[in-house]
Amino acid sequence: MFLERLRIINFRSFDELRLDDFQQINCIIGENGAGKTNMLEGIFMLSANRGFRTADRKELTKRGAEGFYIEGIFDGEIIQKTLTGKNKSLTLNDSPIAVNKLRTYNPVITFSPGDIFLATGASEIRRKFFDSAIALLDDEYTEHLVLYERALMQRNASLKKDPKHAGLWDEALISNGAKVIEKRIKFVKKLIPKVENLYQELAHGDAKLKYFNNFRLHKDIKQSLKEALEQSASDDRIRRHTTKGAHRDDIALFINSLTAAKSGSQGQNRTLAFAMKIGAVEIVEESLGRKPIILIDDALLELDPPKRSRIFNKLRDSGLQIFMTGTTPDFFDFAGDNANIITFPT
Ligand SMILES: Nc1ncnc2c1ncn2[C@@H]1O[C@H](COP(=O)(O)OP(=O)(O)OP(=O)(O)O)[C@@H](O)[C@H]1O
Numbered sequence: 408m409f410l411e412r413l414r415i416i417n418f419r420s421f422d423e424l425r426l427d428d429f430q431q432i433n434c435i436i437g438e439n440g441a442g443k444t445n446m447l448e449g450i451f452m453l454s455a456n457r458g459f460r461t462a463d464r465k466e467l468t469k470r471g472a473e474g475f476y477i478e479g480i481f482d483g484e485i486i487q488k489t490l491t492g493k494n495k496s497l498t499l500n501d502s503p504i505a506v507n508k509l510r511t512y513n514p515v516i517t518f519s520p521g522d523i524f525l526a527t528g529a530s531e532i533r534r535k536f537f538d539s540a541i542a543l544l545d546d547e548y549t550e551h552l553v554l555y556e557r558a559l560m561q562r563n564a565s566l567k568k569d570p571k572h573a574g575l576w577d578e579a580l581i582s583n584g585a586k587v588i589e590k591r592i593k594f595v596k597k598l599i600p601k602v603e604n605l606y607q608e609l610a611h612g613d614a615k616l617k618y619f620n621n622f623r624l625h626k627d628i629k630q631s632l633k634e635a636l637e638q639s640a641s642d643d644r645i646r647r648h649t650t651k652g653a654h655r656d657d658i659a660l661f662i663n664s665l666t667a668a669k670s671g672s673q674g675q676n677r678t679l680a681f682a683m684k685i686g687a688v689e690i691v692e693e694s695l696g697r698k699p700i701i702l703i704d705d706a707l708l709e710l711d712p713p714k715r716s717r718i719f720n721k722l723r724d725s726g727l728q729i730f731m732t733g734t735t736p737d738f739f740d741f742a743g744d745n746a747n748i749i750t751f752p753t
Pocket residue numbers: 418419420421437438439440441442443444445446465466467468469470734
């Protein structure tokens with residue numbers, strides 16, 4: 408997708424922001440607190456219908472205003488988000504569009520300094536990564552995930568208060584868990600070889616990824632989950648929560664045969680995390696036949712210049728539209744002379 412124009416009213420620090428004539432490469436320059444991240448967040452809203460850090464209307468609305476409005480023209484089509492007073496709408500060319508459909512219609516992928524935690528952080532961060540990437544490819548995924556998480560919560564509550572009824576949630580847990588895992592397997596099968604190749608290309612090193620489940624998974628995913636719940640039944644009662652299942656899935660990451668989180672350098676882990684993101688970008692483009700828009704919020708800052716250029720060139724040469732932030736114009740030397748410069752405050 409290609410964002411041509413953006414209009415923002417009463418969102419975050421903006422009273423009104425109107426920007427036209429975006430190019431493929433857009434560099435947003437301004438001091439700390441100038442509103443650069445807020446602008447990226449405005450673009451992100453027109454894909455995910457939520458902010459980077461929050462979905463809370465109060466936080467997103469300009470202090471003192473009643474609500475906000477964001478409008479973007481993407482490849483000639485207009486997406487509008489209104490949240491003022493009782494008026495709450497999300498539309499594509501003036502027709503309401505559901506959030507799950509919007510995500511796959513207008514996929515947006517963000518790169519931020521916090522991405523390093525994909526390599527170094529808790530497994531939950533990696534699950535969030537593949538969950539949000541799959542949600543861009545498959546508009547049914549989130550529904551299964553939400554139903555799975557609901558069943559899990561109810562089952563865990565039962566295990567705490569009323570263990571003999573915990574089995575009531577097993578069917579929902581198994582059927583939705585199987586869907587979630589099936590879609591994750593499909594995604595990681597494509598992701599892993601891409602990331603391993605990308606890491607080689609970007610860091611000239613050897614990375615290995617391995618998706619794993621904390622129970623024995625065989626061909627029949629539903630049956631595997633059923634067996635896992637049966638086998639862990641007494642353990643679950645003792646521990647008072649569901650020990651096995653999709654909520655414990657993870658990807659193990661290795662750099663030069665060592666566990667990334669324990670032995671990788673900051674730059675290696677950051678590059679591996681970006682390779683995962685770029686892998687997701689490629690899968691989204693191949694599956695949807697549309698290019699996701701790329702938002703890079705200060706993310707390239709901490710990489711050495713060769714890696715920074717390689718990552719940027721990779722994205723640019725794929726023809727993706729990029730919006731990236733920085734505090735000084737000279738930081739963007741790697742972006743070339745054709746980049747569109749937006750200076751805040753505008
Ligand atoms: N709802 C809101 N109403 C008014 N101002 C807000 C709101 N939410 C955030 N802000 C303000 O926006 C500013 C932060 O903007 P933003 O995060 O976009 O800065 P930035 O240009 O990305 O800075 P940095 O270079 O430090 O990342 C802060 O001053 C904050 O107080």
